[in-house]
Amino acid sequence: MKIVRRIGASPRERGSLAGDTCPDIFELSSGDFAVIGTEATAALDGELPPDAARAPHERIVIVSRETLLRAKADIPNS
Template identity: 75%
Template sequence: MKIVRRIGASPRERGSVTGQTCPDIFELQNGDFAVIGTDRTAELDAELPSDAARADYERIVVITRDTLLRAKADIPDA
């Protein structure tokens, strides 16, 4: 599995001084997306709607609103 490109602005472009521990979104070679965010599984697992499920190997990851909004233009329609 390989990262093809960043989706949206880099952490530095979004105002991170260090650019080290910031949320990020990447498109993978197979078309999937990888997200770097804060693990909030313990906090949000019980809040999932009844029609949502999470496997033991999956985590609920939170990214900032700004990260996703600035990535919107780079997310392909198909």
């Protein structure tokens, strides 16, 4: 599995002063997506709705609204 491309604007384009440490979204060679976000499993696990579940190997991460909105145009429809 490899990262194929970034989805949306780079951290620098979104105004990160460091330009390299911010939420990010990537499309993988498998067609799946990988995200870099703030780990929030402990804080949000109990907030999941009844029809949502998290496997032991899964984590809940927060991606900023700006990151996701700027990625929207790059997310394929299929």
